[in-house]
Amino acid sequence: MGKSSILCCAVIALAAPAYAQVELKTYADRDGYIDVQKLTCAQLANTFQEDADYLTAWYSGWYNGLAKKHMMEVNRAKALEHEVIVHCKANRDKKVIEAIDVVFKAYRAEKGIKIKQ
Template sequence: MKFIAPLCAAMMLGVGAAQAQVDLTTYADANGDLDVQKLTCAQLAGTFQEDADFMTVWYSGWYNGLAGYSKLKLDRAKELEHRVIVYCKANPDKKVITAMDINIKQMRKELGIKVNDEK
């Protein structure tokens, strides 16, 4: 019996700490538009996984388009997504666009990739 009470308390704390996932459209305006420059890491983390995946791919494409880089390397895209998620978990108050910028530039630097916006 003396082990049951602490176990129940621990389980209740875990349930309280769990956050419900919301649809990405929760953060859209009245017209259904999502301002990608205002989306925070906490908001991204609070969406369903497929929405978070979609957004990180979208951001990656946007950055690559700005740089005039029209290729997608799947392993790099997945690595970037992982890095952004790790960054966002550590920095929930930051904007996703900031997380993408930091991590894309870091990966490009590590891999020796030069693109039009960084030359």
């Protein structure tokens, strides 16, 4: 690796904000519950990856249950989970449910999927 590449990597690393990762349970109330409708993107982005994976799987089940859908396409779920986390890292002030809405709407628009109302 050349000196300019090393310097570039060092500048990027120093310029990027550092956030401490915490366990998902950090955001629970005193009884151990997390209000998933109030959870922020910053909180999701600050959790450990396995906690973010767990939480996004929970959201997927919640939304699919509301839609009375009982099937999951694993690769699509993982890809959309990744997109939600990416969106949350870029929009830390938003709620996770808002990020899910943005990502799902973009996915449906890209695929030409219409929602029955």
